[in-house]
Amino acid sequence: MLRYLLEKEIKQFVRNSFLPKMVVMLPLMAMLIFPLIANFEIKNINLCVVDHDRSIQSQKLIQKIQSSGYFRITDVAESYQRAMLQVESNNSDMLLEIPVAFGKDIEQGTSTNVLIAANAVNGVKGGLGSSYLTAILQNFSVDIATKIQLPKAMPQGAGFSIIPRFWFNPTLNYKMFMIPALMIMVLAIVSGFLPAMNIVGEKESGTIEQMNVTPVGRFQFILAKLIPYWLVGFIALSIAVLVSRWVYGFKPQGSIVTVYLFASMFMLAFSGFGLVISNYAKTMQQAIFMILFFLLTFIFLSGFYTPINNMPQWGQVLSNFSPFKFIIQSVRLVYLKGCGFADMLPQFFALCGFAVFFNGWAVLSYRKKS
Amino acid sequence: MTSIGTDKTTQQIGKVIWAENLCKKFGAFTAVDHISFEIEKGEIFGFLGANGAGKTTAMRMLTGLSKPTSGKGVVAGFDINTQSEQIKKNIGYMSQKFALYEDLKVWENIRLYAGIYGVPKKEIAPRTDDLLHRLGFEKEKDTLVKSLPLGWKQKLAFSVAIFHEPKIVFLDEPTGGVDPAARRNFWEMIYQAADRGITVFVTTHYMDEAEYCNRVSIMVDGRIDALDTPKNLKDQFNASTMDEVFHHLARKSTRNAD
Numbered sequence A: 001m002l003r004y005l006l007e008k009e010i011k012q013f014v015r016n017s018f019l020p021k022m023v024v025m026l027p028l029m030a031m032l033i034f035p036l037i038a039n040f041e042i043k044n045i046n047l048c049v050v051d052h053d054r055s056i057q058s059q060k061l062i063q064k065i066q067s068s069g070y071f072r073i074t075d076v077a078e079s080y081q082r083a084m085l086q087v088e089s090n091n092s093d094m095l096l097e098i099p100v101a102f103g104k105d106i107e108q109g110t111s112t113n114v115l116i117a118a119n120a121v122n123g124v125k126g127g128l129g130s131s132y133l134t135a136i137l138q139n140f141s142v143d144i145a146t147k148i149q150l151p152k153a154m155p156q157g158a159g160f161s162i163i164p165r166f167w168f169n170p171t172l173n174y175k176m177f178m179i180p181a182l183m184i185m186v187l188a189i190v191s192g193f194l195p196a197m198n199i200v201g202e203k204e205s206g207t208i209e210q211m212n213v214t215p216v217g218r219f220q221f222i223l224a225k226l227i228p229y230w231l232v233g234f235i236a237l238s239i240a241v242l243v244s245r246w247v248y249g250f251k252p253q254g255s256i257v258t259v260y261l262f263a264s265m266f267m268l269a270f271s272g273f274g275l276v277i278s279n280y281a282k283t284m285q286q287a288i289f290m291i292l293f294f295l296l297t298f299i300f301l302s303g304f305y306t307p308i309n310n311m312p313q314w315g316q317v318l319s320n321f322s323p324f325k326f327i328i329q330s331v332r333l334v335y336l337k338g339c340g341f342a343d344m345l346p347q348f349f350a351l352c353g354f355a356v357f358f359n360g361w362a363v364l365s366y367r368k369k370s
Numbered sequence B: 001m002t003s004i005g006t007d008k009t010t011q012q013i014g015k016v017i018w019a020e021n022l023c024k025k026f027g028a029f030t031a032v033d034h035i036s037f038e039i040e041k042g043e044i045f046g047f048l049g050a051n052g053a054g055k056t057t058a059m060r061m062l063t064g065l066s067k068p069t070s071g072k073g074v075v076a077g078f079d080i081n082t083q084s085e086q087i088k089k090n091i092g093y094m095s096q097k098f099a100l101y102e103d104l105k106v107w108e109n110i111r112l113y114a115g116i117y118g119v120p121k122k123e124i125a126p127r128t129d130d131l132l133h134r135l136g137f138e139k140e141k142d143t144l145v146k147s148l149p150l151g152w153k154q155k156l157a158f159s160v161a162i163f164h165e166p167k168i169v170f171l172d173e174p175t176g177g178v179d180p181a182a183r184r185n186f187w188e189m190i191y192q193a194a195d196r197g198i199t200v201f202v203t204t205h206y207m208d209e210a211e212y213c214n215r216v217s218i219m220v221d222g223r224i225d226a227l228d229t230p231k232n233l234k235d236q237f238n239a240s241t242m243d244e245v246f247h248h249l250a251r252k253s254t255r256n257a258d
Helices: A001-015 A020-034 A056-067 A080-088 A100-109 A123-148 A173-206 A207-212 A218-248 A254-279 A285-303 A313-320 A323-337 A339-366 B053-064 B086-089 B104-116 B122-137 B150-163 B182-197 B205-210 B230-236 B242-250
Strands: A045-051 A071-077 A092-100 A115-118 B015-026 B029-040 B046-051 B070-075 B091-094 B168-172 B199-203 B215-218 B223-228
Touching: A001 A020, A001 A218, A020 A173, A045 A056, A045 A080, A045 A123, A045 A173, A056 A071, A056 A092, A056 A100, A056 A123, A071 A080, A080 A092, A080 A115, A092 A123, A100 A123, A173 A207, A173 A218, A173 A254, A173 A285, A173 A323, A218 A254, A254 A285, A254 A323, A254 A339, A285 A313, A285 A323, A285 B053, A323 A339, B015 B053, B015 B199, B015 B230, B029 B053, B029 B199, B029 B215, B029 B223, B046 B182, B046 B205, B053 B070, B053 B168, B086 B091, B091 B150, B104 B122, B104 B150, B122 B150, B122 B168, B122 B242, B150 B168, B182 B199, B182 B205, B182 B230, B205 B230, B205 B242, B215 B230, B215 B242, B223 B230, B223 B242, B230 B242
Parallel strands: A045 A071, A045 A092, B046 B199, B046 B215, B091 B168, B168 B199
Antiparallel strands: A092 A115, B015 B029, B015 B070, B215 B223
């Protein structure tokens, strides 16, 4: 009986004018566009410099800032007020004020002050921008101190230098952080929500009632809905994996088999969640709204965009209710750190737990009879 | 034959459908109010009533789609309270809402339901061709169901509902929205099915169709107010047509039609 139902589902899927295209487009969009635009790396910060000194040293400093690649010097203003106008009119994000006698002070080893002001409307840009600029300034002062060999007048902060080393993602490439999460988002939509919407669609058209008066068991009916979308989920995931490899050269440090293994468990869990929704939603409108609600909740709780450790304590507790947390963690660990199955047993068991919970709920909440 | 543990068991042999005090309540509202009736094998049983009288609810209980609040019933030898899955193997059902898959072809719909009802794989293809030949649908075998006219869709839906030769076929307003010629045509198919021994349980709004039935019951406000052959009913209410009988009874309704 199952094979007749599967035949039906697959024919309907392939004949749909929209779904097969979507399954290809979604991972392509997610992989080709999202990682490039959803990026926390700050580049091209517009900087307005107020140079009261106009000495060789101040020129050197400006050059150094320019050559860092993070800043674009938009203007060299004569006064702080002028520069502030630039910031206010959004032409500049930050301003740097170099005091009179900056060069002289440096060469003599006297301490000097520069002023950094940042537009913090975009907090991330403001914060990161000032810390980049501070780092450059510090670096500059160390250079000077070494060059002019004035050990007794070591500028502040030059007593020791910090060399950060970022493990597993040495260049702090935000794309590498985002890609595994985006893969999971694609997987969730394709394998969790499409079958749920399909079932609600049959409710709306009344064909599910016809099925309910046949000997088709609930289990077979659901399995026939899920199997095609699991396959489609693997196709979408594979597209995402291949694109990230070919376009970004992003290969998993660990085994790709582990990625697929975890993805399978996630699909099982998440399609169960979709079924729960399909049991409660009477119309497509209700289903879509519930899906949006939970998708957003799960994603924001999962550490998709922001580290879970940054969340308040209660948020960290809540994050455990998002299956996305565990699958995104695992895929990131395999991709970036090269973890194997044995290293991620807690995540795997968490996903198993979600699978049992959601599918159990789906079975219990299903009524073939009213 | 499964016993349902009452002394009625012996009497109901030969009855394909048997219901006693069937009742369905939705909260405070009693949709079906203690109805009892029996239907013989091969009978065409018309189930009449105004909109909202409780016909569809009663039918849903008999087909295992809805659980009775109270009362007993046996369909095709199985208890509607406990054996609805066995009932489903032995009945066909054509709902008010057209329920074939619009995005499947004619032969694919037949194949799907034949497969679901366990028609042997080898028989499906020849019997499909045979059916399409009888319906004169040979050319439409590969047509998507959504592009068929409504009258054809209904004939196809009926044929699909009886493709597995069920003991009983339930038809919920099968001829809604089609022209008189197509309706007559459809009733010819119903007669053919009844001749093959399939019991037909049909709800309808068309009183001329009620005349075609062997027996009819008329539901008013959840109760069966009349049940007999069309001729006896007309005599009983001193009416010349079933339409008059119906109006006579429906006037008593206190329930608003939906």
